[in-house]
Amino acid sequence: MDTKLPDSGTTIFAVMSALAIEHKAINLSQGFPSFNPDQALLDLVTHYLNNNGNQYAPMLGVPALRQSIAEKVSMLYGRSVDPDREVTVCDGATEGLFSAIQAIVHPGDEVIVFDPAYDSYEPSVTLAGGKTVHIPLIVTTEKPDFHIDWERLKDSINEKTRLIILNFPHNPTGVILSAADLDVLADIVRDTKVYLLSDEVYEHIVFDGAAHQSFIRHDELWQRSFVISSFxxxxxxTGWKVGYCVAPPALSNEFRKIHQWVCYAVVSPIQHALGDYMARTPDHYAALPAFYEEKRDRFCALVSESRFRFRPANGTFFQILDYSNITDEDDVSYAKRLTREIGVASIPISVFCEQTPASRKLRFCFAKDDDMLVEAAGRLCQL
Ligand SMILES: Cc1ncc(COP(=O)(O)O)c(C=O)c1O
Incomplete structure (x- = not known):
C-alpha cells in the first residue's frame, strides 16, 4: 500500500511498556501515574454515569467544563477568555495538537519543532502535507539546562514557515520557559505570519517556586497561539484522554472545523464530572507542584548514589539521567537492556530527535508510588 506515513513505526511508549510487561519490569517509561485520581472526582464520574450524563456532549464541550476552564485561565494567567468562542474540549491533548496542526498547516508549509520533540507532532504535520523542520534544544557552558537556540530559530524562519510548536514544561527534558523567553519569542515572530502551537500539558507541574509561563499570559503571543492542555x-x-484548546476566536473557529470531523464531541460523563470537580476543588492543581516536587526530590536523592549524572527537572514528571559514565551503548539498546536485565524501563531520548544526540540520556517517569521509586533507584544504583 502507498502509505501516508512511511516513517511511522510503533511509538516508543508502546514498545517500552510492552517490554516492561514482558519482563515484569518497573515501568518508569510511559508518562502515567501509578496512583488514582481523587476519589471525589471518581464519585462525580459515577454520579454522571448514573444521572443522564451519557449522551453526546456539545461539539465544543460541556458548557460547565468550558466555564471552569475559562475561570482557571483567568485566575492563573490573567486573561478573560470567552468559553463559547475561545475554549474547545478535545479528545486528549493529542487530538488538540492534531486538529490545530490540520487547521493551520497547508501542503508545502514548514513547521518548526524543537528536538527532543514529542512524537505526535511530526506525523500530524506530515498528514497535513507540511514539512517538519527540527531545531535541537542546546546546552551551553553558561546555560547548562536545555534551552532554545534563539539565533537558529530566527535564521530558520522564512516565507514558508507557518507554525512553531513549543512544549514547555518540556517533555522529556523537564525544562521550562521564563517570562523573558516569551518576550524574545515575541520579538522573533512579530513581523511574521507565523502561528504558535503551545503544548502546555504539564502547565501545573513546575517546581522550585517558578511560575508556568503560559502563552495565554502574553498579550502578543496569545494573538497567534493555540494553547493545548490535558486533564x-x-x-x-491519562486514560480518560480529555484535554482542551484555548485560542483567540478566529483560531478557535478554524480549530473547531477540524475537531468536529476528527471526533465531533468528547466523552460526556467525564466532562460533566471534570467541570463539577474543577468548580468545587480549584486547589487540586494548586497542590500539584509540591506533590510532584517531593517525588522529583525523592527520586533525585535516591539516584544521586548512582553513576548516572543529572540536573533535577524544573517541571513535568520526568527526570533525565545521563549514563555516559557507565557505557557508550546507544540509548535505545541500553534502555531495552536495562528493562531486560535489571527490570527498570525508561525512554531513550534519541527517538525524539531527528539527529541522534551525542550525549547518552534516558528519561524516567517519577509519577509513581514511592516504593516503586525506591526499588527502581536501588536497581539503578547497582549499575
Ligand atoms: C508533551 C505531551 N503532549 C501531549 C501529550 C498527550 O496528551 P493526552 O494524553 O492528553 O493526549 C503528552 C502525553 O504524554 C505529552 O507528554
Missing part, C-alpha cells in the same frame, strides 16, 4: 496529567487520569 490526564493534571488529575492523574
Amino acid at each position: 490526564g496529567k493534571t488529575y492523574h487520569a
Whole structure:
C-alpha cells in the first residue's frame, strides 16, 4: 500500500511498556501515574454515569467544563477568555495538537519543532502535507539546562514557515520557559505570519517556586497561539484522554472545523464530572507542584548514589539521567537492556530527535508510588 506515513513505526511508549510487561519490569517509561485520581472526582464520574450524563456532549464541550476552564485561565494567567468562542474540549491533548496542526498547516508549509520533540507532532504535520523542520534544544557552558537556540530559530524562519510548536514544561527534558523567553519569542515572530502551537500539558507541574509561563499570559503571543492542555496529567487520569484548546476566536473557529470531523464531541460523563470537580476543588492543581516536587526530590536523592549524572527537572514528571559514565551503548539498546536485565524501563531520548544526540540520556517517569521509586533507584544504583 502507498502509505501516508512511511516513517511511522510503533511509538516508543508502546514498545517500552510492552517490554516492561514482558519482563515484569518497573515501568518508569510511559508518562502515567501509578496512583488514582481523587476519589471525589471518581464519585462525580459515577454520579454522571448514573444521572443522564451519557449522551453526546456539545461539539465544543460541556458548557460547565468550558466555564471552569475559562475561570482557571483567568485566575492563573490573567486573561478573560470567552468559553463559547475561545475554549474547545478535545479528545486528549493529542487530538488538540492534531486538529490545530490540520487547521493551520497547508501542503508545502514548514513547521518548526524543537528536538527532543514529542512524537505526535511530526506525523500530524506530515498528514497535513507540511514539512517538519527540527531545531535541537542546546546546552551551553553558561546555560547548562536545555534551552532554545534563539539565533537558529530566527535564521530558520522564512516565507514558508507557518507554525512553531513549543512544549514547555518540556517533555522529556523537564525544562521550562521564563517570562523573558516569551518576550524574545515575541520579538522573533512579530513581523511574521507565523502561528504558535503551545503544548502546555504539564502547565501545573513546575517546581522550585517558578511560575508556568503560559502563552495565554502574553498579550502578543496569545494573538497567534493555540494553547493545548490535558486533564490526564493534571488529575492523574491519562486514560480518560480529555484535554482542551484555548485560542483567540478566529483560531478557535478554524480549530473547531477540524475537531468536529476528527471526533465531533468528547466523552460526556467525564466532562460533566471534570467541570463539577474543577468548580468545587480549584486547589487540586494548586497542590500539584509540591506533590510532584517531593517525588522529583525523592527520586533525585535516591539516584544521586548512582553513576548516572543529572540536573533535577524544573517541571513535568520526568527526570533525565545521563549514563555516559557507565557505557557508550546507544540509548535505545541500553534502555531495552536495562528493562531486560535489571527490570527498570525508561525512554531513550534519541527517538525524539531527528539527529541522534551525542550525549547518552534516558528519561524516567517519577509519577509513581514511592516504593516503586525506591526499588527502581536501588536497581539503578547497582549499575
Ligand atoms: C508533551 C505531551 N503532549 C501531549 C501529550 C498527550 O496528551 P493526552 O494524553 O492528553 O493526549 C503528552 C502525553 O504524554 C505529552 O507528554
